[in-house]
Structure formats: C-alpha cells, structure tokens
Amino acid sequence: MESLKxxxxxxxxxxxxxxxxxxxxxxxxKEEDDAKNEICIRMENGYKMGLILDKNTxxxxxxxxxxxxxxxxxxxxxxxxxxxxxLFISTGxxxxxxxxxxxxxxxxxxxxxxxxxxxxxxxEIAQPEAKTIFSEMSENLTPKHWKIIAKExxxxxxxxxxAGIILMHGTDTLGYTASAxxxxxxxxxxxxxxxxxxxxxxxxxxxxxxxxxxxxxxxxGNFAGVFCVMHANTDDNYCSAIIGTRARKMHSxxxxxxxxxxxxxxxxxxxxxxxxxxxxxxxRDNNLKTRIAGNFDSDxxxxxxxxxxxxxxxxxxxxxxxxxxxxxxxxxxHIPTAGxxxxxxHLKKCAKLKIPxxxxxxxxxxxxxxxxxxAARYIRETGVIYVEDCISETAYVKLRWVLSQTKDIKExxxxxxxxIAGEISxxxxxxxxDCN
Amino acid sequence: MESLKxxxxxxxxxxxxxxxxxxxxxxxxKEEDDAKNEICIRMENGYKMGLILDKNTxxxxxxxxxxxxxxxxxxxxxxxxxxxxxLFISTGxxxxxxxxxxxxxxxxxxxxxxxxxxxxxxxEIAQPEAKTIFSEMSENLTPKHWKIIAKExxxxxxxxxxAGIILMHGTDTLGYTASAxxxxxxxxxxxxxxxxxxxxxxxxxxxxxxxxxxxxxxxxGNFAGVFCVMHANTDDNYCSAIIGTRARKMHSxxxxxxxxxxxxxxxxxxxxxxxxxxxxxxxRDNNLKTRIAGNFDSDxxxxxxxxxxxxxxxxxxxxxxxxxxxxxxxxxxHIPTAGxxxxxxHLKKCAKLKIPxxxxxxxxxxxxxxxxxxAARYIRETGVIYVEDCISETAYVKLRWVLSQTKDIKExxxxxxxxIAGEISxxxxxxxxDCN
Numbered sequence: 001m002e003s004l005k006x007x008x009x010x011x012x013x014x015x016x017x018x019x020x021x022x023x024x025x026x027x028x029x030k031e032e033d034d035a036k037n038e039i040c041i042r043m044e045n046g047y048k049m050g051l052i053l054d055k056n057t058x059x060x061x062x063x064x065x066x067x068x069x070x071x072x073x074x075x076x077x078x079x080x081x082x083x084x085x086x087l088f089i090s091t092g093x094x095x096x097x098x099x100x101x102x103x104x105x106x107x108x109x110x111x112x113x114x115x116x117x118x119x120x121x122x123x124e125i126a127q128p129e130a131k132t133i134f135s136e137m138s139e140n141l142t143p144k145h146w147k148i149i150a151k152e153x154x155x156x157x158x159x160x161x162x163a164g165i166i167l168m169h170g171t172d173t174l175g176y177t178a179s180a181x182x183x184x185x186x187x188x189x190x191x192x193x194x195x196x197x198x199x200x201x202x203x204x205x206x207x208x209x210x211x212x213x214x215x216x217x218x219x220x221g222n223f224a225g226v227f228c229v230m231h232a233n234t235d236d237n238y239c240s241a242i243i244g245t246r247a248r249k250m251h252s253x254x255x256x257x258x259x260x261x262x263x264x265x266x267x268x269x270x271x272x273x274x275x276x277x278x279x280x281x282x283x284r285d286n287n288l289k290t291r292i293a294g295n296f297d298s299d300x301x302x303x304x305x306x307x308x309x310x311x312x313x314x315x316x317x318x319x320x321x322x323x324x325x326x327x328x329x330x331x332x333x334h335i336p337t338a339g340x341x342x343x344x345x346h347l348k349k350c351a352k353l354k355i356p357x358x359x360x361x362x363x364x365x366x367x368x369x370x371x372x373x374x375a376a377r378y379i380r381e382t383g384v385i386y387v388e389d390c391i392s393e394t395a396y397v398k399l400r401w402v403l404s405q406t407k408d409i410k411e412x413x414x415x416x417x418x419x420i421a422g423e424i425s426x427x428x429x430x431x432x433x434d435c436n
Numbered sequence: 437m438e439s440l441k442x443x444x445x446x447x448x449x450x451x452x453x454x455x456x457x458x459x460x461x462x463x464x465x466k467e468e469d470d471a472k473n474e475i476c477i478r479m480e481n482g483y484k485m486g487l488i489l490d491k492n493t494x495x496x497x498x499x500x501x502x503x504x505x506x507x508x509x510x511x512x513x514x515x516x517x518x519x520x521x522x523l524f525i526s527t528g529x530x531x532x533x534x535x536x537x538x539x540x541x542x543x544x545x546x547x548x549x550x551x552x553x554x555x556x557x558x559x560e561i562a563q564p565e566a567k568t569i570f571s572e573m574s575e576n577l578t579p580k581h582w583k584i585i586a587k588e589x590x591x592x593x594x595x596x597x598x599a600g601i602i603l604m605h606g607t608d609t610l611g612y613t614a615s616a617x618x619x620x621x622x623x624x625x626x627x628x629x630x631x632x633x634x635x636x637x638x639x640x641x642x643x644x645x646x647x648x649x650x651x652x653x654x655x656x657g658n659f660a661g662v663f664c665v666m667h668a669n670t671d672d673n674y675c676s677a678i679i680g681t682r683a684r685k686m687h688s689x690x691x692x693x694x695x696x697x698x699x700x701x702x703x704x705x706x707x708x709x710x711x712x713x714x715x716x717x718x719x720r721d722n723n724l725k726t727r728i729a730g731n732f733d734s735d736x737x738x739x740x741x742x743x744x745x746x747x748x749x750x751x752x753x754x755x756x757x758x759x760x761x762x763x764x765x766x767x768x769x770h771i772p773t774a775g776x777x778x779x780x781x782h783l784k785k786c787a788k789l790k791i792p793x794x795x796x797x798x799x800x801x802x803x804x805x806x807x808x809x810x811a812a813r814y815i816r817e818t819g820v821i822y823v824e825d826c827i828s829e830t831a832y833v834k835l836r837w838v839l840s841q842t843k844d845i846k847e848x849x850x851x852x853x854x855x856i857a858g859e860i861s862x863x864x865x866x867x868x869x870d871c872n
Contacts, residue, residue, distance in 0.1 A: 252802030
C-alpha cells in the first residue's frame with residue numbers, strides 16, 4: 001500500500017468470497033483511536049466507511065482534493081450565503097455516539113470542529129455552531145428534558161445569525177420529543193429539525209451524515225416549524241421531513257424507521273440540496289419571535305388496551321393522582337363495555353373526578369370515531385374525548401401540555417380536538433378509502 | 437321500472453351530479469326488512485350493492501340466470517369436489533352484522549341458508565355449515581373466549597366431512613385471537629381462517645363477501661394452520677393469508693387493515709380461486725388429529741412504555757398477582773435505566789418473585805436486541821426475556837399460554853424465545869437492511 005495523505009482521492013477494491021467491490025472516495029484525516037491499518041473513506045453520497053487494509057483490499061490513489069476551507073479560517077470566502085449559522089444541539093443518542101472499542105461503551109463527543117471534520121459538506125450549507133446539553137440515550141429522557149430542550153431552542157432561535165436549529169436526539173423517543181417541541185414552541189418562524197441516527201457514526205452504513213446534511217438543507221430552507229428529518233427509504237438517496245407531531249418510529253433498526261402517520265411528509269430532501277415539496281407547510285418568517293408557552297409537568301398515564309386488561313388500571317391511575325389518561329383502544333377507539341372487564345363504570349369515575357380521558361387507537365394508522373358502533377357511543381357518553389387521527393404518542397404529549405394551559409374540562413376537550421401543530425387533520429366527508 | 441325477479445341479470449344506470457355510473461349484476465332475493473323501492477344487486481366481483489330505486493336510477497333487465505343449486509337440494513350434482521364442507525363459526529363483529537335501520541343497532545344473524553343467500557359463490561367452493569357461538573364485538577372478547585373458540589374448532593376440525601373452518605370475528609382484537617388459536621391448537625392439519633370485515637355487509641363497499649370467498653378457497657386449499665384472510669390492498673382484487681401470530685390491525689377503517697408484521701403473507705388469494713403462494717407453509721394433512729394444549733388463564737399484564745411512565749406500574753402488576761409481564765419498550769427493546777424512572781430495581785423485584793418479564797418493541801416492525809446498547813444489557817441481566825421479532829400482542833397471548841405449560845422460569849424463557857407457531861423468525865447473520 002502506498003502512503004496516503006488526508007484528502008487524497010482513492011479507489012479501493014475489496015475482495016470477498018469471489019466478488020470484488022470497488023469504492024471511490026476521499027481519504028479522511030486519521031483519528032487518534034484509529035488503528036494503524038485502518039482508513040476512513042468519504043464516499044460521494046456523504047457516507048464515510050471505515051476500512052481495514054488487509055490482503056483482500058487494494059487501494060489506489062487517483063488524485064487529491066483541497067480541504068474545503070472552513071468559514072473560521074477563511075472569513076471572507078464563506079461558502080454559504082449570508083454567513084448564516086445552524087445551531088446543532090446534541091442531547092445524546094446514537095447520532096452523537098461512537099463506540100469506544102477499548103471499553104465497549106458509547107461515548108458522545110460533538111463540538112463544531114468535530115462536526116466539520118466528520119461532515120465536511122455541512123460547511124458548504126452553513127456555519128455550524130455546536131452545543132451539547134446532555135448525553136442521554138433517549139429512552140431515559142422525560143418530559144422535564146423536553147422543557148430544557150425547548151428552552152435551549154427558544155434561547156437561540158431568535159438570534160439574527162441563526163438560520164435554523166438541528167436537534168440531535170436518540171431515536172427511541174424522538175417522536176415524543178418532536179411532538180413536545182411542536183406544541184410548546186409558539187410563533188416559530190424558522191425550521192427546527194429533530195434528527196437521529198439508527199447506526200452510530202463509526203459504522204460505514206451510518207445514517208448520521210446524510211441525515212445531518214439533509215437536515216441542514218431544511219434548516220436553511222424556507223420552512224418554519226418542527227420536523228423530523230431522517231432517511232425516507234432503505235436506499236441512501238434522500239430524507240423526508242415529517243411534521244413533528246406525525247413522526248413515529250416504525251422499525252427497531254432500519255434507517256428509514258420514521259414514518260409520517262396519517263399525513264404526507266412535507267418534503268423530500270436530497271443530499272445535494274434539492275428539495276421536493278410534498279405538502280404545504282408554514283414558510284420561514286425570521287421576524288417572528290419564538291417563545292415557550294406552557295410545560296409538561298402534569299402527570300398523565302397512557303394505557304394500551306388488550307383482551308383481558310383489568311379496568312382496575314384506571315383506579316391505579318386515579319390513586320396515583322394522575323391529571324389525565326390517554327387510552328390506546330382498539331379499532332376506531334374501543335374498549336370493553338361488557339363483561340367483567342367493562343370499563344364504563346371506571347370511566348364514569350374519571351368523569352366525576354374531572355380527570356380527562358382521551359381515546360386513540362393502537363392500529364397506529366387511521367382515525368378514531370365514536371359514531372360507528374353503539375358501544376363507542378356509550379364510551380363517548382361518559383365524556384371520553386376522541387381525538388380524530390392524532391396518534392397516541394402525540395395525544396399523550398399533548399394532554400400533558402394542554403393541562404398546563406387549562407384545568408377546565410370543556411376547554412381541555414376543545415384543545416384536544418383542535419389542531420394545534422399538525423397533529424389533527426380535517427375529516428373528509430368521504431371516507432378516503434371507501435370504494436363507493 | 438319493469439317488474440324484476442330474483443336472479444334476473446340487470447344493468448343499472450345511476451345519475452349523480454352530471455355523471456352516470458353503470459353497474460351490471462344479478463338481482464338478489466328480497467329480504468324481509470328491505471324497503472319496497474330497495475333492490476340488491478350482486479356484481480361480478482362478488483360484492484353486493486343495495487340500491488334505492490329513485491328518479492336518478494334506471495334499471496334494465498338483460499337476462500336471467502338459474503339459481504345455483506345448493507348441494508342440499510341437488511345431492512348428486514354437488515358443484516364442489518368431494519362434497520366437502522366448510523364450517524363457518526361466527527363470534528360476532530362487523531362481518532356478522534347488519535345495521536337494523538329501525539333501531540340503529542347492529543344485529544347478527546348467520547345461518548348456512550343466509551350465508552348461501554348472501555354469498556352464493558360459496559356453494560361453488562364447498563357446502564357451508566354455520567354455527568353462531570356468540571355475538572360480540574371483538575373488543576369485548578377475553579382470553580376465556582379464545583378457549584371457547586378453540587374448543588369449538590377442535591370439536592369439528594377432525595370431522596371427515598370438514599375441509600376447513602372459517603371463524604368470523606370482529607376486527608378489533610382479531611389478531612389476538614388468531615395468535616391464541618395458533619398456539620393452543622396442536623397438530624393442526626387443515627386450514628382455519630380467521631376472517632373479519634371492516635364494513636358491514638349491508639354496505640356496497642363491504643369487504644365481507646370477498647373476504648369470505650377468498651377464505652373459502654384457503655379453507656379447501658392445501659394449507660394447514662391458522663391464517664387471517666382479508667383484503668390485501670385498497671383495491672378489491674385479492675386477499676392475503678397471514679400467519680395467525682403475525683396478523684396485526686394496522687388501520688382503524690381501511691379494508692386492508694391487516695398487515696403481516698416482520699414476515700410475508702403466506703399467499704395471495706383471488707376471488708376466482710387463483711392462489712399465489714408467497715412463502716412456504718405447512719401443507720394439509722387430513723389425518724392429523726387436532727387437539728387443544730393448554731389455556732390462557734394466567735393473568736399477564738402488557739405495558740406500553742413512554743417518557744414519564746412511572747415504574748410503579750410494575751409494583752401495581754405485582755400487587756395484582758399477575759403471573760407475567762410483557763413490556764412494549766422503545767426501539768430495540770429499551771426502558772429507562774437511569775433517573776427517577778429507572779426500571780431496573782423494579783425488574784429485579786420481578787426476578788426475585790419469579791415473575792417472567794418479556795421485552796417487545798412499540799415500533800411494531802423490527803426485532804428487539806439487547807446486545808447493541810449497554811443499557812439494554814443491564815435490562816437483560818435482570819432476567820428480562822427478549823423475544824426477537826415477535827410482536828407485542830402475540831407475546832402477550834403467548835406468555836398467557838406458556839404459563840399454562842410450565843411455571844419454571846428457565847422453561848418459560850426457552851418457550852418464549854422459541855418459534856412455536858410462526859411468531860419468531862430466525863435472525864439472519866446480516867442485518868437485512870444494512871447497506872454494507
């Protein structure tokens with residue numbers, strides 16, 4: 001192997017079984033913990049691949065490219081328009097992780113410098129500014145964290161130099177956080193992209209790079225609101241921007257895990273900056289002053305139902321002084337209304353205690369409707385609030401937020417059944433999929 | 437309008453706004469509760485449509501067909517091979533429902549005669565025999581009902597004259613029941629089709645007819661096992677047969693609500709009897725003697741997690757003497773392991789009390805895996821059982837069943853992580869969607 005320098009362009013041939021794969025790319029600078037025979041190649045699609053140079057690998061230098069100057073050391077030659085900045089806020093998760101091969105643990109390290117090194121294309125879009133506010137895998141985040149994140153965003157998004165914000169977040173509960181931010185951030189005139197990764201950035205197949213590049217295009221683009229920006233499909237060609245209240249993790253491991261439920265994504269974004277708008281969304285208004293309204297402090301319980309569920313779960317919620325309940329029912333929003341698991345008496349108890357009960361569906365897709373079957377009418381008559389096509393995770397987050405706005409049961413119902421941040425779409429007169 | 441007789445072939449033109457729709461079909465015999473100006477047409481695709489004959493409707497007789505003779509009144513001219521029967525067991529649900537326009541309620545009425553009248557094509561496939569064991573919307577069904585249904589199936593499926601069984605069931609909890617039957621029915625050598633409908637049979641867009649026709653083709657076909665047979669897509673052209681343990685209702689209202697999770701359907705079935713096999717499945721063996729093994733009596737709790745869930749829910753389960761817990765975690769099978777919502781001490785308590793705890797994922801799609809992140813390793817170390825790509829609803833049903841087979845925690849783990857009825861597929865060495 002000839003001696004290679006950072007930013008040499010190379011062609012690598014890897015033999016495996018009887019097949020040979022050829023990869024072209026740019027050699028990345030070595031990292032401290034890289035092994036001697038390890039090399040990292042950035043490919044044309046933005047992915048980086050770590051390679052072990054052994055007897056099955058041949059590498060050929062094909063040229064050399066100049067390192068893209070950073071805006072820091074070339075202030076007069078800013079590659080991005082208006083010298084705009086994107087603030088990257090890291091909360092932890094796979095996207096901020098790199099496996100430490102020495103301990104087997106996962107470490108988070110994210111400064112602007114590291115971002116620039118890892119994803120050099122970002123500098124062509126905007127100047128990155130980075131801040132780590134915590135380093136948690138997202139299953140450990142709580143509604144308290146949502147508020148801290150919202151505060152950090154509100155603190156920075158009104159700055160004149162900030163075009164948009166990218167929140168780096170674990171994928172496990174990314175949908176919940178995106179919903180929370182969508183509801184608590186008012187008068188939002190710039191894009192906030194919530195971005196995760198399903199593969200850590202030290203893996204060749206990591207989605208970190210393309211997700212960050214596409215999210216950066218959204219962050220400087222003509223959008224306003226909170227969006228989840230991640231892989232749109234299993235190919236590595238583009239990302240989708242999903243309304244924060246509609247984003248749901250629908251696969252445990254695939255890079256295109258996030259789906260837009262009951263609504264189209266607002267746009268598809270290609271790494272080269274091409275944006276294909278799918279649905280209308282609010283446009284950027286840099287003059288809007290974003291503020292925080294409310295909190296998520298009220299304790300709410302989310303209950304998924306199933307055959308055999310003892311309705312005493314409702315009593316448990318009441319005994320634990322919850323301020324609201326979201327029931328993830330079956331079908332159009334059903335729970336047992338007969339037999340020994342009859343929920344009706346327990347729902348009436350909630351009504352008496354003025355504990356709002358919200359109905360969603362465990363089918364994930366589709367709308368709830370209390371008017372099709374008579375049993376659901378009895379449920380509705382106890383005061384249970386059906387929230388149309390709002391997904392249960394968002395309904396849970398929203399109820400916590402609504403309880404910070406009002407304690408009046410009628411007003412709670414009004415807010416829960418009203419579209420606040422894209423979480424409820426209008427019911428069309430015709431059932432969309434009915435063949436008549 | 438000229439006077440029409442049952443089994444006249446007709447062409448109907450319906451004017452609506454400025455458009456005219458033409459429908460061809462066969463006039464069905466009148467039902468007692470049909471209005472005078474009401475007529476029911478069976479179209480070529482098997483659907484029946486109720487029409488109100490008003491000034492916008494013109495109807496033209498084009499011929500007459502002979503009523504297909506039933507095997508009962510023409511024993512020597514049986515249109516189906518070997519004079520085989522299909523037993524239709526009705527438990528209620530939309531498929532067994534017809535809205536009573538007088539009361540607004542839903543009534544269930546299903547005799548073999550009514551089946552023949554409503555879906556005359558069935559007689560060309562097999563002689564129907566019908567039995568109603570209860571009339572419940574499926575959200576009211578409990579694990580006790582699963583056992584009753586299983587007993588009814590076991591009582592009849594070994595009969596020489598029965599080719600297969602069709603279970604008519606509400607869609608809300610159809611997936612749970614299909615899982616239960618898949619596990620409790622042993623040595624099953626014939627097909628058991630669990631069939632629901634998303635639109636009641638008095639609606640023109642009802643899926644009842646095509647679902648029953650396609651399920652009948654499966655019931656006399658070369659299959660063995662429990663399958664959910666319903667619309668495969670939003671068009672009305674074919675159904676899919678999904679392994680009972682993989683069927684999940686994924687939409688609250690669409691006719692193609694049932695999806696095969698983490699596994700392909702075994703076959704697509706066309707109303708004309710054409711069957712396209714997709715994956716290998718067990719083949720019919722009429723000599724097998726089906727029996728029931730076990731029950732679902734042990735109380736198990738299914739808990740969906742979310743940010744802010746108080747781990748005291750585990751203590752509630754323990755206090756209620758549950759015999760097992762299924763946790764629908766996030767991502768690869770995660771729950772909080774830090775902060776005030778740390779579940780680890782509560783999981784250790786379960787281990788001490790020998791209460792098995794099973795981990796699934798709320799992403800619906802994908803496999804759990806405790807070996808990717810260190811936090812999950814801590815969860816695993818408390819004894820939590822990760823059940824691969826088994827969906828949470830099936831894991832819940834299965835744990836109830838496994839507890840009727842053994843109380844030994846090691847044996848419970850063995851059974852829960854072993855594929856019994858198609859609910860767990862082998863992990864491939866390569867992550868299927870990884871681009872490397």
